[in-house]
Each structure stands twice: as C-alpha cells, then as structure tokens.
Amino acid sequence: MTVTVNNDVLTSLQDDGPNEVSERLLASAARLSRNAMTEIDWSLPMDPDKYGCSPEWSSLYGTDYWNEMSEEQRISLTRHEFASIMCIGIWFEMILQEMVVRDQYLGQYHSPEFQFALTEIADECRHSIMFAKASEKMVGRSYRPGRTVGRLGKFFKATAKNEVAYAGILVAEEVLDVFQRGCMRDDRVLPFIRTVNEIHVLEESRHMKFAREEVRESVQGIGRFRRQFSALYVALGAYMIVTNLIQPQAYADAGLDADRAVAEAGANAHFHSMIRSSCAHLMEFLDEVGLLTKPAMRYYRAAHML
Structure with a gap:
C-alpha cells in the first residue's frame, strides 16, 4: 500500500504562534492520523529479498x-541497522514525552496548544x-x-526546557524524517517497513511544525548568554542522538x-553526506532562530550534520 503524504494543511500554515498553529494541526490530526496496529498485518511473512531500508x-x-558482502548479508545488515534506528527513536520519543508533559503540566488546558501537545x-x-x-x-530484538x-539522556530530559x-x-x-522519506517509496524495502x-x-x-513554533516563541527576546547556552546544549543533544543511531551490536x-564495521562507517563519506543532506533544513531553521552558533x-560537524 502506497500513500501520498498530504502536506496541504502543513504548508498552508503561517507562523501565527503555537495556539493558532496548534488549532490547525488538531484538525489535521483528526482527519489524517493512522494506526499501525490495525493497518499493518504483522502476521504476514517477510520477503527474504527485501531490505530493511534503502541500501x-x-x-x-x-x-x-x-562491496565484500553477499546480497543476503546486505539485506540482513539494513534490517538490523533500521531496527537500531527505530529503537533509538523509541528511546528519544520517551525523552520527548516527558519533556512535553513537563512543559504542559500547568498549561492552559482549554488551549489548542495544550490539546495538541497531548495529541503529540x-x-x-x-x-x-x-x-x-x-x-x-x-530482527527479533531491540537495541538501547x-x-x-x-x-546523559536522563539528565537531558530532566533539565532541557523551552x-x-x-x-x-x-x-x-528532522533527521529521521528525511531518512524515512528516502525509504518509504522504495520497492526494495519490506512493505510493512514502508508503511511504518x-x-x-x-x-x-x-x-x-509544532516544535518550530514553540522554539520561535521561546527565543523571542532572550539574552545573549541564554542563546549561546541553549544553542550549545541543543548541539550536544543532537550529537548524542545522531552518533548513537546505529548501535555496534x-x-x-x-x-x-563490529569493530571493522564501526570503523568503516565512521570513515564513510557517502553516509556522512546523507546525514548532512537530512539536516540541511534543520540547520537553516536553527540559524534563522539564532541557535546555530560557532561553538x-x-x-x-563532528556528527556530520553540517
């Protein structure tokens, strides 16, 4: 099943602030949300010739x-790599949930901003x-x-705010979004992974869209020291996430x-280029809001995001 992502609502949004944007996003969520538990038949066997992500x-x-691997080894590798990326995604989504709940703990419960935060x-x-x-x-296992x-993740989720x-x-x-867009219409990839x-x-x-509006609102009028500190803290968090996407295991x-694979991946100019391309829009946004400082x-750059 191939689904065209409908971005009409998203691209029409203006930067009106969190409440105005949230109201539109709530309407979008009501119309377009999907459920993998009912949409994917998890009992179907996997095609042994399909990759876990685009090669x-x-x-x-x-x-x-x-170049030394057989096709079977390449398929197995991409399945384990993408399983690792999904599991690290789970780890950060748990961090995300705690930060959003804390931010909205004593929020305006009647507001669209609060309601979309809970929707997220x-x-x-x-x-x-x-x-x-x-x-x-x-792959029959998970990675942490x-x-x-x-x-460090516990410390980040306990201290990061605004x-x-x-x-x-x-x-x-943003990083995972570009990766997944590059794989979701590739017929070489397992069908259920394309749906995921x-x-x-x-x-x-x-x-x-919601996160960008929250960042724009938060940085309005902040001083130089806070801007410098926030920019560096975000970069440290980004480095921690991106460099841990694929676990050696x-x-x-x-x-x-594993030792050879880690070494060759660390020197792989092609993969570094793919990471940079996935971060281009993110870097533009951080620069726009004053969070792309020299430190x-x-x-x-160390994480090959820039």
Whole structure:
C-alpha cells in the first residue's frame, strides 16, 4: 500500500504562534492520523529479498566492507541497522514525552496548544509501539544506547526546557524524517517497513511544525548568554542522538565484525553526506532562530550534520 503524504494543511500554515498553529494541526490530526496496529498485518511473512531500508542509506554503503558482502548479508545488515534506528527513536520519543508533559503540566488546558501537545504524546506512544513491533518482527530484538548515553539522556530530559527541549525534539524528528522519506517509496524495502515510514513521516510533519513554533516563541527576546547556552546544549543533544543511531551490536547481530564495521562507517563519506543532506533544513531553521552558533557548529560537524 502506497500513500501520498498530504502536506496541504502543513504548508498552508503561517507562523501565527503555537495556539493558532496548534488549532490547525488538531484538525489535521483528526482527519489524517493512522494506526499501525490495525493497518499493518504483522502476521504476514517477510520477503527474504527485501531490505530493511534503502541500501543507499546503510552506514556501510559504498565501503570496502559493503562491496565484500553477499546480497543476503546486505539485506540482513539494513534490517538490523533500521531496527537500531527505530529503537533509538523509541528511546528519544520517551525523552520527548516527558519533556512535553513537563512543559504542559500547568498549561492552559482549554488551549489548542495544550490539546495538541497531548495529541503529540499520544502519537508518540503509538509510534513507539509501532517501532517496537517492527523491530521485533524484523530482527527479533531491540537495541538501547549504552549506559553512559542512557544516563546523559536522563539528565537531558530532566533539565532541557523551552527552546532547548523543543529544538532537541526537532533535531531527532528532522533527521529521521528525511531518512524515512528516502525509504518509504522504495520497492526494495519490506512493505510493512514502508508503511511504518509513511505513518511516521505523515504524523511527524505535524510534530515538527509544532516544535518550530514553540522554539520561535521561546527565543523571542532572550539574552545573549541564554542563546549561546541553549544553542550549545541543543548541539550536544543532537550529537548524542545522531552518533548513537546505529548501535555496534546491530553490526554484530548482522554477522559482521563490529569493530571493522564501526570503523568503516565512521570513515564513510557517502553516509556522512546523507546525514548532512537530512539536516540541511534543520540547520537553516536553527540559524534563522539564532541557535546555530560557532561553538554549536563544532558538534554538528563532528556528527556530520553540517
């Protein structure tokens, strides 16, 4: 099943502020929300010849290691890589939910902003279940960040607020959005994974619009010190997310030498280029709102986002 993402409502939105935008996003959610639990037949067998993501989005595509692999190994690799990306997505969506709930804890409950924030949380819960089911079906396991990164994530979700929280949310959503758009109409990819991508792209487009409005509102009138601090904190969060998308264990589970795979992925100019392309719009936005400072840019470059 191929679905064309309808962005008419989203592209027509003006930057009217969180409440005005949220009212339109609530209407969009009411019409266009989808449910993977009823839409996908999780019992269907997987085609052994289908990839987990487009080969060009593999972290090893174009490397010597990739050229040595059989087609079966390449398919297994992309399935484990995308399972890792989905699981790291779950990890950050749990962080996201806590930050949004905290931000709206004593909000104006009658307002569209509050109501869309809860709609987003409901979406993220469904997305996390969808990713968990997809990972279970595709590779039979899940991946988590290492202990240190897990602790840093706890610290980030406990301390990030205002523009830091919503810009951090935007980072994770923008990176995954471009990746999934590149894979969701590729016939080489497993059909149920293409549907997972379609659902996530459609619903995250609303979340990204909401996050951008929250960031714009938060940075209005802030001082230089806060702007510099927020820009650096967002960049540190972005570095933590992007550099942990594919866990080394995913390479091992795909039958590869994990140390060699990590080394070749780390030097893969093609994959770095794909990451930069996925972050182009994000970098433009951060620059627009004054959150792309020189110290922050160092971390974006280190993660190949800039």
